[in-house]
Amino acid sequence: MIKGLSGDVTVNIIASIIASLVLLAAGFLWGKYKERRKYGRNLEDYDFYPFTINRENFPEFNLKDFRLGMHYFLKNNDYTAARQLIFIGEQNNVRAQLEPSEQKVYARLYDKYDGKKIADDTTEYLENYVRIVRLIGKSFPNSGIEILLHNLADPSHSLIVLENNVTGRHLRDGTTNLLIDLKKRQLQHEDKLNYELEIGSRKFKCTTIPILRKDFGIVGAICINIDANYLTDEVMQSKERIEAWFKNF
Known part of the structure; x- marks a missing residue:
């Protein structure tokens, strides 16, 4: 029992x-x-993710797939994927690529998912990097070492911080292929490190560090440009100049 x-x-x-x-x-x-x-889901989970791999095995913006995504998210709600689509569209200057009728569709999508807030959030996200770049730049004045920060949410006016200008750039200058180049290197697990840049007759040694944001990918970049001509033609010409250069550190 x-x-x-x-x-x-x-x-x-x-x-x-x-x-x-x-x-x-x-x-x-x-x-x-x-x-x-x-x-919602990540945009990459959808068939119309607006990047295709070209013959050189590099990612390439696909306007046709972008249009498909644009129409889909107007009819079907997906907060995450739609905002990612808008961010990619802004990075690739999609407004200039769309026909007038499609521009109106994009404007509706932009309003529906509060597209302006995406850009504002990215600007806020980069604020700490703004401070870092400014402080590093001010730590090494008159050294021939330029440091700058790009906000790649707005490629047409991406340059938001510029310290120790040696390349002749200006704030709010745009960038053409930096984003695509960084995406290519990300795909290849390759750093944009210690490369050479020529502007006119001047040579620079450069390093670019991408800034990543969860769900949005590459949103910015820190670039360090060293004026090789300044170092070899001016600093290295005398012991006094070398000593003065090191005193800046």
């Missing part, structure tokens, strides 16, 4: 544990489902 009762209790306990685990799993899956419906 006691053994039978003990066996029944054991069975009931096991059944209760199993039922609790089932309910817990169901609750977890339901929560994930609700979260996914609220925030």
